[in-house]
Amino acid sequence: MTRYALRRLAWLPIILFGVSAIVFFLLRGLPGQDPAAAIAGQGATDEQLDRIREDWGLNDPVWQQYGTWLGELVRGDFGNEFRSEKPIKDEFARRFPPSFQIITMSLFFGAIFGVGFGILSAMFRNGPLDYGVRFGAVGLSSIPEYFLLTLLIIIPLYLWNYSMPVGGYVPIYEDPVHNLKLFLPPALLIGLAGSAGLMRLTRTTMLEVLRSDYVRTASAKGLRRHTVILSHALRNAGTPIVTALGTAFVAVFGGSIIVERVLSIQGLGEWFFTAAFIRDLPVVQFLTVYTAFVVVMVNLVVDLSYGFIDPRVRYS
Amino acid sequence: MGEQDLGLRYWGRQRVTRRRALSGAVAGTAALGAIALVGCKSDKKTNGGGNGTVVPPTATINDGYQDGPGKPGGILKVRQAGALPSMNVFGPGILILAQGLTLGFTVFDHLWYVPTDTGVTELFLATKIEQPDDQGLELIVTIGDATFHDKEPANGRKVTAEDVVESFKRFKEEPPIGYSWLQDVMEDITVVDEKTLRITQRFPWAWVFTSSNAGSPIFTSILPKEILHDHDDLLLKDAIGSGHWNLQSHDNGANIKFRKFQQFRTYQNGKDITGQPYLNGVDFIFITDDNAGYAAFRAGETDTAGFTSRKQMEDTVTELGSKVVTGSDLSRDYLNLMLHMEPPFNDDRVRRAFNKLIDRDEAILLIEEGDGLKAAPIPPAHKRYQLPENDPDLVDYWTTDVAGAKQLLEAAAFDFDREYEIKHSNRATDSQLAQVLKEQLGRGGVKVKLTQEDLVKWFTQTLNQHQFQMTCFQHLPYEDVDLPLRFYMGADTSSGRPANFMDYQDADVDAAVLAAAQELDEEARVEKVLEAQRVIMRKSAPMFNVLSAINFGGRYDYVKGSVTGRGSYGLFNRTTWLDDDTRRQEA
Numbered sequence: 004m005t006r007y008a009l010r011r012l013a014w015l016p017i018i019l020f021g022v023s024a025i026v027f028f029l030l031r032g033l034p035g036q037d038p039a040a041a042i043a044g045q046g047a048t049d050e051q052l053d054r055i056r057e058d059w060g061l062n063d064p065v066w067q068q069y070g071t072w073l074g075e076l077v078r079g080d081f082g083n084e085f086r087s088e089k090p091i092k093d094e095f096a097r098r099f100p101p102s103f104q105i106i107t108m109s110l111f112f113g114a115i116f117g118v119g120f121g122i123l124s125a126m127f128r129n130g131p132l133d134y135g136v137r138f139g140a141v142g143l144s145s146i147p148e149y150f151l152l153t154l155l156i157i158i159p160l161y162l163w164n165y166s167m168p169v170g171g172y173v174p175i176y177e178d179p180v181h182n183l184k185l186f187l188p189p190a191l192l193i194g195l196a197g198s199a200g201l202m203r204l205t206r207t208t209m210l211e212v213l214r215s216d217y218v219r220t221a222s223a224k225g226l227r228r229h230t231v232i233l234s235h236a237l238r239n240a241g242t243p244i245v246t247a248l249g250t251a252f253v254a255v256f257g258g259s260i261i262v263e264r265v266l267s268i269q270g271l272g273e274w275f276f277t278a279a280f281i282r283d284l285p286v287v288q289f290l291t292v293y294t295a296f297v298v299v300m301v302n303l304v305v306d307l308s309y310g311f312i313d314p315r316v317r318y319s
Numbered sequence: 320m321g322e323q324d325l326g327l328r329y330w331g332r333q334r335v336t337r338r339r340a341l342s343g344a345v346a347g348t349a350a351l352g353a354i355a356l357v358g359c360k361s362d363k364k365t366n367g368g369g370n371g372t373v374v375p376p377t378a379t380i381n382d383g384y385q386d387g388p389g390k391p392g393g394i395l396k397v398r399q400a401g402a403l404p405s406m407n408v409f410g411p412g413i414l415i416l417a418q419g420l421t422l423g424f425t426v427f428d429h430l431w432y433v434p435t436d437t438g439v440t441e442l443f444l445a446t447k448i449e450q451p452d453d454q455g456l457e458l459i460v461t462i463g464d465a466t467f468h469d470k471e472p473a474n475g476r477k478v479t480a481e482d483v484v485e486s487f488k489r490f491k492e493e494p495p496i497g498y499s500w501l502q503d504v505m506e507d508i509t510v511v512d513e514k515t516l517r518i519t520q521r522f523p524w525a526w527v528f529t530s531s532n533a534g535s536p537i538f539t540s541i542l543p544k545e546i547l548h549d550h551d552d553l554l555l556k557d558a559i560g561s562g563h564w565n566l567q568s569h570d571n572g573a574n575i576k577f578r579k580f581q582q583f584r585t586y587q588n589g590k591d592i593t594g595q596p597y598l599n600g601v602d603f604i605f606i607t608d609d610n611a612g613y614a615a616f617r618a619g620e621t622d623t624a625g626f627t628s629r630k631q632m633e634d635t636v637t638e639l640g641s642k643v644v645t646g647s648d649l650s651r652d653y654l655n656l657m658l659h660m661e662p663p664f665n666d667d668r669v670r671r672a673f674n675k676l677i678d679r680d681e682a683i684l685l686i687e688e689g690d691g692l693k694a695a696p697i698p699p700a701h702k703r704y705q706l707p708e709n710d711p712d713l714v715d716y717w718t719t720d721v722a723g724a725k726q727l728l729e730a731a732a733f734d735f736d737r738e739y740e741i742k743h744s745n746r747a748t749d750s751q752l753a754q755v756l757k758e759q760l761g762r763g764g765v766k767v768k769l770t771q772e773d774l775v776k777w778f779t780q781t782l783n784q785h786q787f788q789m790t791c792f793q794h795l796p797y798e799d800v801d802l803p804l805r806f807y808m809g810a811d812t813s814s815g816r817p818a819n820f821m822d823y824q825d826a827d828v829d830a831a832v833l834a835a836a837q838e839l840d841e842e843a844r845v846e847k848v849l850e851a852q853r854v855i856m857r858k859s860a861p862m863f864n865v866l867s868a869i870n871f872g873g874r875y876d877y878v879k880g881s882v883t884g885r886g887s888y889g890l891f892n893r894t895t896w897l898d899d900d901t902r903r904q905e906a
Contacts, residue, residue: 087404087572089555097571156610166618170574171605267607269402269573282775 004310011303015296022295023076023288027069030284059085072288082285084278091289094274101172102270105193105262108186109255112194113201114248120198121205121244122232125213136202144199148258151192152265172268189262197251197258204247208240215239241312249305253298383894386879389597393897395878396621398612399603403572405555408540409493418558419537425577425601426468427540427560430460430483433529435651435798438703438841440528441588444478444541444561455839458518458527459511465561465584472550473543475582478561480516484508485544500524500532501539523837525844529799563596563893573605597880597896622878622897626871629690635873645873647690648883651796652868653698653803654686654752656741658861659787660822663733670859672727676763677756678719679865686751687868693717694864696807696852697800704800704848716856724763738766741789744777748793752865756791782820790820801836804851807860808832821861827854877901 039055056062060071075082081091124136159165168185175182212218213236221231260272271290278286401417408418408427423429430445442448447461462480469475487508491501504527506519520527527533542560546553553559558566561584564577578600585593604621606612613631616624617638626632632645656677658664664673683691692699695706695713706713728735739760743753750771757767767789772781781787797803809824831851838844874881880894 084404087407087555088410088551089405094571153608153610156608156614160614160617164618166614166620167611169604169606169611169615169620171570265608265611267573267605267611269571269605273607280775 004307008303008307011306015299018299019292019295020073023073023292024069026288026291027072028065030287031065031068072285076289076292081289084286085283086281091285094286095271095289095293098269098271098274100174101268102259102263102272104175104182104186105190105259105268105270106252106255108190109193109197109258109262110248110252112191113197113251113255114194115198116195117198117201117247117251118205118237118244121202122209122237124202124206125209126232128210133206136206140199140202143196146196148193148196148261149265151196152189152261155188155192156265167266169267172270185266185268189266193255193258193262197255201244201247201251205240205244208243209236212236212240238312242309245305245308245312249301252301256294256297381881381883383880383882383892386896389595389880389894389896390898391594391597391896392599393597393899393902394600394602395598395623395895395897396602396604397623398615398621398625399573399575399605400607400612402605403569403575405572406558406566406569407551407554408537408542408558409489409554415493416537419540421575422558422560422566423536423540424562425564426558426562426566427542428465428478428562429534429536429539429541430462431528432534432536433799435701440534443587444483444584446586450839454523455525455527456520456523458520460516460518462514462516463584463586466582467543467561468559468565468580469582470557470559472545473559476543478541478543479513480510481513482544483541484510484516485547486541487539489542489547490538490540499538500527500535504532523839525836525839526799526801529801531797531799531802564601567600570605573603575603577601577603592893596893616873619875623874624872626873628688629869629871632871632873642876643873644876644878645871647869647871649692649700650868650870651698651700651798652793653694654682654748654791654793654865654867655694656752656756656789656791656863656865657787657821658789658863659785659820660824660861661788663731664788664861666731667859668727668731669733670861672724672731672733672763673760673765674716674859674863675718675720675724675727676760676765677863677865678759679717680719681759682752682755683866685755686748687866690869690871691866692869694867696855696860696862696864697803697848698794698864698867700796700867701800701803703845704852706849706852710853712853712856721762728763728765733765735764735766738768739788740768740770741791742770742772742777742781742787743791744774745771746774746793749791752791752793785820785822800848804832804835804848806862807855819862823861825858825860828858828860831855875902 039052039059039061053062060068063071072082079092081095083090084094120136120140124133127133156167159167167188168181172185173181209232213232215236218231218236221235222228226235257272259270260276262268263270263273264276271293274286275290277283278290403417403421406418406422408415408422424432428444431440431442431448433440444462444465445460446463449459451457451459460480460483462478462483465478466475467473467478487501487505491505504520504522504524506521508516508518511517518533524532530536533539540560546559561580563580563583565580567576567578569575579596579598583595585591604615606615606621609627612621613624613626615621617635624635626635626645629647632647635643636645656673658670658673663669679693683689683693695716697704699705708714741753741756743749753769753771757769760767777790777792781790782792794803806819807823807828808819809826809829828851831847831854835844835847835851838847877898878895879898880896882892882894
């Protein structure tokens with residue numbers, strides 16, 4: 004498995020190189036993308052535009068700009084924001100914790116709801132609970148996250164004159180109450196909404212497994228029902244569920260942009276949104292490469308986890 | 320004091336009606352949008368009215384003293400809709416607008432300012448201005464006693480003329496946003512002595528004192544000379560000035576906290592202002608989402624609010640009753656249709672016909688749900704410069720006449736088979752305006768194709784590089800009439816470069832606009848502004864202003880001393896105070 008992992012990891016730089024090149028050249032190739040003109044606005048003289056280009060290295064050929072940027076990236080220098088000139092590394096360090104927390108919590112609740120309700124739905128197939136869960140899954144997956152989060156703000160306001168905590172992110176070790184008041188409701192909501200796919204997949208997979216001979220045998224042996232379900236059936240249904248969790252992670256990762264925007268959290272998603280909007284190219288480039296890195300790593304972890312879930316899986 | 324948009328949302332800020340609530344959120348933060356059309360702070364605010372009642376726009380004019388003597392103390396909590404990228408007020412124009420607008424009249428001091436409601440120059444740091452020559456080319460400015468905030472490296476030292484001179488020169492080094500008084504009009508600025516400085520202008524410029532010129536909240540802030548160069552780290556993180564607020568803290572540009580500068584000077588405009596500001600501070604609370612902002616106000620987390628619609632304001636009054644004071648104010652921003660001077664729009668009959676096809680009343684109804692006013696070349700919020708409604712030129716300009724328009728188009732051999740393009744940004748207001756204009760122009764047989772563009776692309780490429788046949792958008796709320804007029808001028812007075820987006824040039828229009836800009840007598844200047852508008856309308860200059868919206872705002876009744884209609888200055892005026900007893904009771 005180690006060799007498999009190393010082989011997969013060996014592809015990482017190649018994938019990141021490809022992503023970085025595509026993003027870099029695409030951003031500079033789009034029409035109307037002269038960053039100096041965008042920064043300077045109308046009225047800038049040629050000298051002033053030249054100064055901006057000089058300051059940001061925009062006079063160099065594009066491939067040379069890419070080489071410089073890539074070299075710095077490899078050395079751990081992510082560059083500076085166009086807009087504020089602040090180091091991207093510092094800003095990333097500041098914005099990572101809230102994003103990490105919202106993603107982790109949402110994924111946690113998504114997994115609990117998705118797998119839990121999926122199992123229940125399979126166990127009580129075609130019963131009221133099954134129909135309820137399936138109806139809820141379809142309903143939740145069809146409502147945009149932005150709308151759900153807006154309801155999260157509006158409904159408590161009109162019912163109890165309650166406002167979500169304002170003023171942004173406070174680390175959990177500084178003020179756990181404020182932190183959880185800010186993160187728990189959206190994480191539950193996003194988790195629940197995001198769990199719909201997982202819920203349906205778990206149900207389908209469990210239904211197949213529950214019909215298997217070995218499950219029937221385990222039941223015939225007199226094992227308790229929950230032991231049969233959790234120890235025998237679920238483990239065999241685990242592989243597609245973990246795969247779906249990996250996909251859900253990527254979805255939650257993207258969804259964090261909306262959560263952060265609506266809840267005024269200065270995280271990575273909000274940063275990406277703002278940077279993309281104002282053409283802060285160094286930030287967009289960095290965050291795209293970072294996202295690719297995370298997605299590749301998550302997929303690797305998912306692949307490696309198959310071996311733990313199902314001992315029949317061999318990495319070769 | 321109204322909602323604080325902090326410039327980041329400046330260009331993106333719009334009246335988000337119920338219909339637009341969702342799309343508005345997508346348009347969201349248009350930081351870069353603050354880009355260029357200059358201007359100052361958003362004027363989305365409350366002007367106060369009777370308790371718990373909805374007041375028509377500008378029915379009540381408050382001078383800040385209407386609630387009796389101010390009481391010292393308290394921290395005002397207001398919404399901050401966007402985080403500042405840094406505290407740096409220097410850099411290419413578009414990058415520093417947000418910082419300039421936030422810190423300009425708070426942390427930093429200025430020589431003077433012209434409040435939009437009175438139109439009369441108020442001296443701030445300056446105590447005397449002399450214009451020795453008849454043309455006003457030279458200004459001798461005397462400054463009063465003031466000290467900088469007690470922070471390294473200024474350490475509370477006195478403000479000198481050299482600080483003013485060096486600050487102006489430092490701002491002049493940066494690329495401007497379009498026309499700039501510093502670059503295009505100011506010839507030089509020099510120190511005469513510790514308390515006196517001399518400004519020379521290349522040509523007479525009557526607007527020198529206004530907020531788009533030497534009274535700019537952004538580009539004429541006064542900083543200690545020792546941090547103007549080679550202190551990039553300090554400028555990114557902190558702001559040191561001599562204004563009435565000291566920047567106490569911020570969370571990387573969010574949740575900014577201002578605290579009263581105890582050594583703030585005691586004079587202004589010949590008045591003793593000892594003890595002002597009354598507030599101990601202002602806390603900006605970072606809330607990006609409009610719904611969350613409204614919820615925070617309703618729950619008492621913020622003291623002021625900007626409402627997205629009249630309905631939301633009325634609902635709030637119903638819910639909170641006399642605890643809130645709501646009001647409406649006429650916005651200084653304005654919507655327009657712009658034609659590029661290429662065939663067929665270089666034919667004034669075609670331009671005239673297009674204007675005749677615009678139904679402004681209908682546009683107000685469709686876009687602003689009836690809450691707006693028709694706009695002339697100078698938007699209606701600038702009351703002093705409004706033509707009487709029965710002015711023949713204005714009547715003609717505002718009259719919708721589809722039959723007359725068709726006749727004009729036919730006379731001009733207009734190609735009705737051709738499709739004409741309106742490019743517009745993806746801002747909700749711009750999109751709505753484009754839809755309305757397409758429909759209205761269509762009544763005259765004009766085939767219109769709409770092309771929506773990303774805001775930044777639209778601004779930097781389409782508008783800035785004049786790459787459009789037609790475009791329509793919402794202008795920023797300029798605090799004076801200099802810019803709205805100068806958008807019609809054909810060439811910049813000094814550089815000769817095109818001064819307008821339409822590539823429009825007309826000697827009569829240029830002469831009329833310049834005549835106003837160079838008329839030093841205030842009363843005479845008002846007349847010349849009125850006349851310039853008449854010329855612009857008669858010539859069918861290719862920027863047709865459509866309407867200005869009415870904004871709605873509110874505050875809890877314990878917030879006192881608000882000033883009406885003063886844009887940037889009003890937002891940060893020192894007369895606001897809190898009735899803490901009422902606040903505690905209501906909490």
